[in-house]
Amino acid sequence: MEYPHRFGVIVIGGGHAGTEAALAAARMGVDTVLLTHNIETLGQMSCNPAIGGIGKSHLVREIDALGGAMARATDLGGIQFRVLNARKGPAVRATRAQADRVRYKAAIRGILENQPNLTLFQQAVDDLIVENGRCVGAVTNMGLRFHADAVVLTAGTFLGGVIHVGLDNHQGGRAGDQPSNALARRLRELPFRVDRLKTGTPPRIDGKTVDFSVMEEQWGDDPVPVMSYLGKVEEHPRQVCCYITHTNEQTHDIIRSGFDRSPMFTGVIGGTGPRYCPSIEDKVNRYPDKNSHQIFVEPEGLDTHELYPNGISTSLPFDIQMAAVRSIRGFENARITRPGYAIEYDYFNPQDLKHSLETKHMPGLFFAGQINGTTGYEEAGAQGLLAGLNAALLSQEKEAWAPRRDEAYLGVLVDDLITMGTREPYRMFTSRAEYRLLLREDNADLRLTEKGRELGLVDDTRWAAYVAKRDGMEQEQARLKATFVRPGTAEAERVNALLDKPLPHEYSLMDLLKRPELSYRPLAEAAGLAPVADAVVEQVEIAAKYAGYIDRQEAEIAKLRAAEDQPLPEDFDYGAVKGLSNEVKQKLGEVRPATLGQAGRIPGVTPAAISLLLIYLKKHR
Numbered sequence: 001m002e003y004p005h006r007f008g009v010i011v012i013g014g015g016h017a018g019t020e021a022a023l024a025a026a027r028m029g030v031d032t033v034l035l036t037h038n039i040e041t042l043g044q045m046s047c048n049p050a051i052g053g054i055g056k057s058h059l060v061r062e063i064d065a066l067g068g069a070m071a072r073a074t075d076l077g078g079i080q081f082r083v084l085n086a087r088k089g090p091a092v093r094a095t096r097a098q099a100d101r102v103r104y105k106a107a108i109r110g111i112l113e114n115q116p117n118l119t120l121f122q123q124a125v126d127d128l129i130v131e132n133g134r135c136v137g138a139v140t141n142m143g144l145r146f147h148a149d150a151v152v153l154t155a156g157t158f159l160g161g162v163i164h165v166g167l168d169n170h171q172g173g174r175a176g177d178q179p180s181n182a183l184a185r186r187l188r189e190l191p192f193r194v195d196r197l198k199t200g201t202p203p204r205i206d207g208k209t210v211d212f213s214v215m216e217e218q219w220g221d222d223p224v225p226v227m228s229y230l231g232k233v234e235e236h237p238r239q240v241c242c243y244i245t246h247t248n249e250q251t252h253d254i255i256r257s258g259f260d261r262s263p264m265f266t267g268v269i270g271g272t273g274p275r276y277c278p279s280i281e282d283k284v285n286r287y288p289d290k291n292s293h294q295i296f297v298e299p300e301g302l303d304t305h306e307l308y309p310n311g312i313s314t315s316l317p318f319d320i321q322m323a324a325v326r327s328i329r330g331f332e333n334a335r336i337t338r339p340g341y342a343i344e345y346d347y348f349n350p351q352d353l354k355h356s357l358e359t360k361h362m363p364g365l366f367f368a369g370q371i372n373g374t375t376g377y378e379e380a381g382a383q384g385l386l387a388g389l390n391a392a393l394l395s396q397e398k399e400a401w402a403p404r405r406d407e408a409y410l411g412v413l414v415d416d417l418i419t420m421g422t423r424e425p426y427r428m429f430t431s432r433a434e435y436r437l438l439l440r441e442d443n444a445d446l447r448l449t450e451k452g453r454e455l456g457l458v459d460d461t462r463w464a465a466y467v468a469k470r471d472g473m474e475q476e477q478a479r480l481k482a483t484f485v486r487p488g489t490a491e492a493e494r495v496n497a498l499l500d501k502p503l504p505h506e507y508s509l510m511d512l513l514k515r516p517e518l519s520y521r522p523l524a525e526a527a528g529l530a531p532v533a534d535a536v537v538e539q540v541e542i543a544a545k546y547a548g549y550i551d552r553q554e555a556e557i558a559k560l561r562a563a564e565d566q567p568l569p570e571d572f573d574y575g576a577v578k579g580l581s582n583e584v585k586q587k588l589g590e591v592r593p594a595t596l597g598q599a600g601r602i603p604g605v606t607p608a609a610i611s612l613l614l615i616y617l618k619k620h621r
């Protein structure tokens with residue numbers, strides 16, 4: 001049966017990737033349908049109830065800068081906010097929020113339901129409609145056929161999902177949900193490279209059975225941060241405390257006693273797990289000398305007693321989970337509400353994707369989220385937004401767009417995936433970005449909102465807030481450059497007091513702000529300046545303090561871009577370039593690119609390798 005309406009874009013899957021994809025396409029004015037198993041699970045957090053953190057908050061802010069929902073839902077559902085690395089440099093500062101699972105999901109659903117041009121439809125998709133090699137639609141499990149110009153697939157951990165607890169296993173997309181087997185079989189018939197990955201989650205615990213008095217308290221920051229550029233602290237629900245406890249030698253002995261029934265150690269699970277989020281059995285096995293591991297005890301929400309013990313993800317048998325949990329300080333009488341488990345699922349080699357996230361082998365079909373080999377809500381949401389906007393551009397017969405590595409973490413994420421592929425669940429870190437100082441969580445709007453507006457992703461309210469910040473910054477920088485403090489004046493006396501020594505001659509406020517011992521607020525007060533918005537102060541201050549480093553990174557980017565057209569001789573001896581890995585040398589030798597730009601687009605040839613080539617060419621000109 002045909003659905004009686006043709007859409008511009010179909011999005012399959014209502015997780016973090018799918019919801020951002022559907023919202024992006026609809027915001028761009030394209031008639032969009034989101035097909036998902038269950039409308040009640042739109043925006044569901046499959047694992048930890050938290051958004052953000054190092055590297056990840058950068059992605060959340062980029063989604064926000066392009067008009068997406070994740071940061072907004074975090075502000076509406078967040079029950080504890082902290083800025084990590086607050087004392088370190090601005091490049092690695094990261095906001096993390098503990099979210100009330102139910103409130104977060106409700107916020108996402110509210111945003112979806114109120115989005116013009118978006119239809120929500122509850123059905124499992126079992127098949128894709130392919131005509132002349134193009135993907136032009138999807139078929140649901142009751143045989144309903146939807147047609148569109150482009151299809152975005154975001155099936156998460158559901159494709160061929162198998163859930164493991166000890167040596168028991170069963171099929172499932174995540175606990176309590178059916179897997180997508182028919183669709184997985186269909187996709188395996190198509191020319192995509194498919195493999196298996198795995199991820200895991202800890203048992204959940206009934207907070208009524210926990211002794212918090214023996215645990216360390218961990219409160220959020222005061223003043224409470226916000227996640228969205230449009231966020232307001234007043235919108236946050238009540239803020240709560242988290243707790244910290246630890247595993248001990250006894251816990252580790254119990255865990256070891258279950259190794260012979262571990263699906264991971266007995267080879268029942270074949271897929272690779274997330275290296276940076278290992279299970280507790282993995283940690284005990286890998287670090288035999290460590291006699292304790294930290295556990296963050298996080299509330300799952302305001303209206304539930306359930307707790308998420310962050311740090312003890314496991315797929316050990318249930319009796320071992322029970323005993324291990326009860327050996328932990330504060331959990332002696334704990335009751336488990338849901339067992340921990342691991343899930344194995346199909347993912348596709350992301351090297352088969354273009355930068356737009358359209359698949360190379362099937363025009364019109366886009367992949368986003370966990371199915372591209374990533375892990376994490378933020379990584380999924382960011383890809384979803386990119387795939388959704390490119391599906392919309394395809395429907396509008398416009399050229400695809402993707403940010404570059406020097407413009408966004410989203411650019412780094414996609415470029416890493418499609419050039420290098422991944423053999424293990426990929427998560428974002430600030431260390432993956434070459435231009436960290438330019439790609440900060442505080443300036444994602446300055447990097448992306450203008451592009452978002454041009455694409456049709458950014459509404460008038462966000463645009464007005466952005467323009468006020470951008471113009472405010474420019475005006476403030478001009479004011480600081482034009483305002484001078486002259487020795488002998490009252491202003492100079494106050495600045496002298498801040499510096500603890502007299503100013504030898506007159507200085508502009510901008511020059512004074514560049515000094516490490518002076519910060520904006522006291523300086524502005526000393527100079528008697530009228531106050532400006534906090535967001536403006538933050539940008540002006542970072543730009544002044546890090547001007548040298550920022551200029552250097554910008555110059556490096558300009559140099560690399562200018563080098564794009566630099567020719568590479570046909571007989572270039574890549575073996576002679578010191579510092580290049582053998583793998584890169586081999587690839588360059590095989591492809592023999594005509595220019596540096598072309599070399600940079602060869603999968604696996606990193607910007608660092610391009611820099612080495614550039615230096616070599618200059619030396620041997």
Ligand code: FAD
Pocket residue numbers: 012013014015016017018035036037038041042044045046047048123124125126154155156157158159173174175180183199200201274277313341342343368369370371374375376377380381
């Ligand atoms: P999902 O959130 O999985 O959403 C997929 C959506 O697609 C669902 O709504 C589903 O119903 C729908 N769907 C699937 N197939 C179909 C179909 N055929 N038709 C219609 N709808 C369909 N991340 C971490 O960062 N750290 C962790 O430690 C971690 N542990 C995890 C542990 C477990 C057990 C699980 C399940 C996930 C874990 N994750 C973890 C991953 C995190 O949940 C995902 O990265 C994130 O949810 C991926 O978002 P997504 O949108 O790609 O997919």
